[in-house]
Amino acid sequence: MKTALNESTIFKVSRRDFLKSTSMSVSGLLLGISFSCSDTTKKLTGNPDFVFTPSLFISLNGNGDVTLIAHRSEMGTGIRTSLPLVMADEMEADWNRVKVVQAVADEKYGDQNTDGSYSVRMFFTPLRKAGATVRLLLEQAAAKEWGVDVSECKAQNHEVVHSSGKSLGFGYLAEKAAALPIPAESSVTLKSPKDFKYIAKQSSIVDLKDIVTGKAKFGLDNNHLPNTKIAVIKRNPEPGAGLKSFVADKAMEVPGVLKIFTLDPPGFPTTLNKPLGGVVVVAENTWAALQGRKALEVTWNKGINADYDSHTYNSDMLRRAKTKGKVRRENGQVDSALKNAKKVIEADYMVPLLSHTPMETPCALAHVHDNVCEVWAPVQDPQGARKSLAEALKLDIKAVTVNVTLLGGAFGRKSKPDFVVEAALISRTMGTPVKILWTREDDIQHDFYHFPAAQHLKVGIDENNKVTSWLHRSVFPPIDGTSDSKAKEASGAELSMGMIDMPFAIENVCCETQEATVKTRIGWLRSVANIHHAYAVGCTLDEVAQARGVDPIQNALDLLGSDRSIEFNSLTTEFWNYGEKLEDFPWSTARFRKVIETAREKSNWGKNLPKGSGQGFAAHRSFLTYVACVVEVTVDANNKIRIPKVDYVVDCGTPVNPERIKAQFEGGAAFAASLALKSEITVTGGAVQQSNFHNYLVGRMSDSPYETAVHIMESNDKPTGVGEPPVPPFIPALCNAIFAATGKRIRQLPVRLT
Amino acid sequence: MATYQLVVNGENREVEAVPNTPLLWVLRDNLSLTGTKFGCGMAQCGACTVHLDGTPVRSCSTPVSTIGNKKVTTIEGIASADKVHPVQQAWMDENVPQCGYCQAGQIMSAVALLAKNPAPNDQDIETAMSGNICRCGTYERIRKAIKRAPNTTAK
Ligand code: FES
Numbered sequence: 039m040k041t042a043l044n045e046s047t048i049f050k051v052s053r054r055d056f057l058k059s060t061s062m063s064v065s066g067l068l069l070g071i072s073f074s075c076s077d078t079t080k081k082l083t084g085n086p087d088f089v090f091t092p093s094l095f096i097s098l099n100g101n102g103d104v105t106l107i108a109h110r111s112e113m114g115t116g117i118r119t120s121l122p123l124v125m126a127d128e129m130e131a132d133w134n135r136v137k138v139v140q141a142v143a144d145e146k147y148g149d150q151n152t153d154g155s156y157s158v159r160m161f162f163t164p165l166r167k168a169g170a171t172v173r174l175l176l177e178q179a180a181a182k183e184w185g186v187d188v189s190e191c192k193a194q195n196h197e198v199v200h201s202s203g204k205s206l207g208f209g210y211l212a213e214k215a216a217a218l219p220i221p222a223e224s225s226v227t228l229k230s231p232k233d234f235k236y237i238a239k240q241s242s243i244v245d246l247k248d249i250v251t252g253k254a255k256f257g258l259d260n261n262h263l264p265n266t267k268i269a270v271i272k273r274n275p276e277p278g279a280g281l282k283s284f285v286a287d288k289a290m291e292v293p294g295v296l297k298i299f300t301l302d303p304p305g306f307p308t309t310l311n312k313p314l315g316g317v318v319v320v321a322e323n324t325w326a327a328l329q330g331r332k333a334l335e336v337t338w339n340k341g342i343n344a345d346y347d348s349h350t351y352n353s354d355m356l357r358r359a360k361t362k363g364k365v366r367r368e369n370g371q372v373d374s375a376l377k378n379a380k381k382v383i384e385a386d387y388m389v390p391l392l393s394h395t396p397m398e399t400p401c402a403l404a405h406v407h408d409n410v411c412e413v414w415a416p417v418q419d420p421q422g423a424r425k426s427l428a429e430a431l432k433l434d435i436k437a438v439t440v441n442v443t444l445l446g447g448a449f450g451r452k453s454k455p456d457f458v459v460e461a462a463l464i465s466r467t468m469g470t471p472v473k474i475l476w477t478r479e480d481d482i483q484h485d486f487y488h489f490p491a492a493q494h495l496k497v498g499i500d501e502n503n504k505v506t507s508w509l510h511r512s513v514f515p516p517i518d519g520t521s522d523s524k525a526k527e528a529s530g531a532e533l534s535m536g537m538i539d540m541p542f543a544i545e546n547v548c549c550e551t552q553e554a555t556v557k558t559r560i561g562w563l564r565s566v567a568n569i570h571h572a573y574a575v576g577c578t579l580d581e582v583a584q585a586r587g588v589d590p591i592q593n594a595l596d597l598l599g600s601d602r603s604i605e606f607n608s609l610t611t612e613f614w615n616y617g618e619k620l621e622d623f624p625w626s627t628a629r630f631r632k633v634i635e636t637a638r639e640k641s642n643w644g645k646n647l648p649k650g651s652g653q654g655f656a657a658h659r660s661f662l663t664y665v666a667c668v669v670e671v672t673v674d675a676n677n678k679i680r681i682p683k684v685d686y687v688v689d690c691g692t693p694v695n696p697e698r699i700k701a702q703f704e705g706g707a708a709f710a711a712s713l714a715l716k717s718e719i720t721v722t723g724g725a726v727q728q729s730n731f732h733n734y735l736v737g738r739m740s741d742s743p744y745e746t747a748v749h750i751m752e753s754n755d756k757p758t759g760v761g762e763p764p765v766p767p768f769i770p771a772l773c774n775a776i777f778a779a780t781g782k783r784i785r786q787l788p789v790r791l792t
Numbered sequence: 793m794a795t796y797q798l799v800v801n802g803e804n805r806e807v808e809a810v811p812n813t814p815l816l817w818v819l820r821d822n823l824s825l826t827g828t829k830f831g832c833g834m835a836q837c838g839a840c841t842v843h844l845d846g847t848p849v850r851s852c853s854t855p856v857s858t859i860g861n862k863k864v865t866t867i868e869g870i871a872s873a874d875k876v877h878p879v880q881q882a883w884m885d886e887n888v889p890q891c892g893y894c895q896a897g898q899i900m901s902a903v904a905l906l907a908k909n910p911a912p913n914d915q916d917i918e919t920a921m922s923g924n925i926c927r928c929g930t931y932e933r934i935r936k937a938i939k940r941a942p943n944t945t946a947k
Pocket residue numbers: 829830831832833834835836837838839840841850851852853
């Protein structure tokens with residue numbers, strides 16, 4: 039979910055600085071992998087404890103054990119496996135001899151902010167180079183040992199083999215390699231893709247066994263600090279507003295409750311990194327803390343959003359979406375083209391507030407003592423958390439250590455460090471280690487919600503059955519508004535997620551927005567603004583196909599036009615390419631066409647289905663990855679929607695870890711089905727009305743696709759993200775399938791058939 | 793506070809807790825058995841599923857005072873000394889987990905299902921697993937793993 043907004047809003051750096059820092063992060067990484075042989079000072083011949091650390095990311099000891107650093111957060115994508123695999127492959131290490139160690143938060147590792155589906159995109163090549171450099175060093179060490187030319191030596195599967203057949207193990211060579219100068223980058227060659235052993239091959243995640251045996255450590259699973267206390271916080275139902283008064287007497291009577299005190303509210307705007315404040319209950323154990331909190335009597339202040347009613351707010355956005363807004367992309371003359379059109383398709387779309395609800399609620403263990411702070415927490419953005427902690431505790435950043443645990447899901451929620459800061463502030467007050475627990479009620483009622491969005495689309499078709507005009511209005515509060523009360527206008531980055539990057543060759547295009555004020559904390563949810571844009575665009579295209587009397591897939595291919603790289607920068611000044619230049623990652627209609635055509639073929643598109651069943655199609659590019667999706671649904675007499683089959687075709691460049699790509703698409707389909715069919719947050723009087731899974735519904739097994747086939751295009755192109763791209767096209771494909779099955783257009787989420 | 797003698801994963805454990813403390817927090821806070829997870833606290837998500845005498849229960853909604861001498865089994869207690877449980881093996885063979893957080897609860901529900909019904913059909917699986925949420929959306933593989941598990945049960 040990295041957009042240019044992300045760090046700029048958390049840490050108040052300008053967009054420009056952000057872009058600079060992104061590229062710096064890469065060079066930071068290169069610095070990280072810039073090799074040093076300082077370990078030669080430790081040179082002890084024959085010592086099995088000798089550790090050769092040629093790079094921040096790689097070390098090899100005299101026994102031949104390889105340790106690889108995972109610097110990105112693991113929240114279920116498999117990144118803790120995929121990036122180390124890349125290094126191991128280039129290095130010719132045996133994966134069974136590799137141990138993966140999670141990095142603490144530190145700038146030296148480069149960018150660690152795990153969102154925006156760019157971990158592999160950003161680090162694939164640098165980490166390949168790191169692995170390849172170590173491979174070359176080991177080959178050189180063997181060559182020297184044997185007194186032969188390095189060209190006769192080849193690293194393979196944890197040893198270096200000479201053309202004569204003799205070989206030396208990596209462990210034996212560790213110390214010898216440490217004595218050699220680091221080879222120039224120009225002498226390092228990357229493997230040819232055909233020689234990959236792990237990249238683009240199947241492999242299981244490193245934590246698999248620990249997970250299934252219950253040993254894996256998530257945010258609350260570290261019990262190693264003696265005297266750890268448990269804290270929960272009662273927060274104002276209206277985020278940001280403060281506390282009038284509270285009575286703690288009854289709460290203090292609960293056995294095990296130790297202390298009750300307040301944390302200041304952030305006021306307005308609430309920001310993306312500050313805790314919400316409230317009344318803190320600290321106890322000896324979790325149950326006591328929860329019982330104590332229940333017994334609190336609290337009177338809250340009302341703040342500026344006490345009048346927020348989501349129903350009124352959404353209706354107002356929808357009303358304004360029908361009126362002329364601020365132009366964000368304009369090509370040709372939409373108004374006159376629409377006037378002259380023979381047929382006009384017009385529709386409104388509404389997506390509600392949504393909550394992330396990762397299975398693991400926000401939580402952390404913190405220990406602040408003697409002017410140092412150490413935390414163990416499931417954070418997507420370890421360096422951001424570290425910075426926020428230093429700021430909140432007024433400590434030097436070096437005094438703050440952030441240990442990253444496994445994340446029990448995140449979907450964007452855990453890129454905000456508010457819960458970690460809470461734990462640290464409470465630990466400081468208590469003088470003991472403290473674990474903070476967010477209950478599910480806390481999570482659902484105080485999230486950084488996915489924002490609501492209203493859209494209006496109007497498409498004109500001329501007498502030759504050609505689509506001549508495309509008007510798209512999108513109204514939603516910008517995420518920036520969570521930190522900046524003046525921000526009311528969606529950013530170019532948010533609009534480049536499925537709106538102003540509309541790729542179809544239509545002569546007259548106009549994209550407009552209206553201002554919207556942020557009324558609660560909002561933030562990134564898996565695929566962000568792509569969710570509502572892809573939904574409206576994908577459903578509108580289906581209506582266009584119907585109006586043209588053309589098959590929906592053929593319709594999309596017709597509109598796509600000839601194969602080309604779309605020069606979006608000449609179509610709108612606000613285009614954003616997920617932080618990459620169009621030269622490096624062009625918008626290729628050929629790749630888009632290919633995934634669509636492949637989906638038509640693989641899904642058996644147009645097959646005969648019984649009454650009450652239907653197929654729907656949509657395609658979307660997000661996070662630089664091209665995805666086409668065909669969803670099949672059945673709707674029974676009770677309007678229960680089932681999804682027997684989903685076909686995805688994905689072009690994500692080099693598929694680094696196909697097994698995990700498949701998993702991301704299966705899970706992405708279930709995640710998208712869940713939000714489209716089930717979920718909705720509503721607000722009255724500034725307070726969220728839902729509280730737990732009985733009234734904030736999420737998809738269960740019977741709501742999820744029965745079978746998801748994922749067809750990955752073969753490619754040696756640069757790899758791009760797969761965490762978020764499954765979500766956007768699924769939603770319109772599902773709604774179009776429901777239309778095919780029932781004749782009912784779905785213009786509002788969640789889907790309601792009655 | 794009261795003292796309870798529990799049998800957890802075959803071991804006798806003595807714990808002190810107030811009677812209405814959910815078993816979940818006794819396992820996690822008192823016994824440091826952190827494999828069992830909190831997800832909702834109101835029997836909605838299944839993350840906290842454990843067995844009482846082989847029957848799956850939501851430990852978040854089971855007061856410790858109601859356990860009596862029923863045997864408690866958690867995710868940490870289903871493997872044998874040298875081998876993971878066949879259901880755990882099936883989970884590994886199908887590469888089920890994504891983030892992994894819900895999986896202890898899923899596995900405990902599946903083990904209980906298979907103990908009763910070694911060859912469940914889709915409907916049986918859906919019913920038995922309907923109380924377990926996975927936000928990562930691993931449902932397809934959970935179903936596959938359950939179907940595969942009976943065959944891998946080396947008895
Ligand atoms: S935590 Fe017990 S069912 Fe959710």
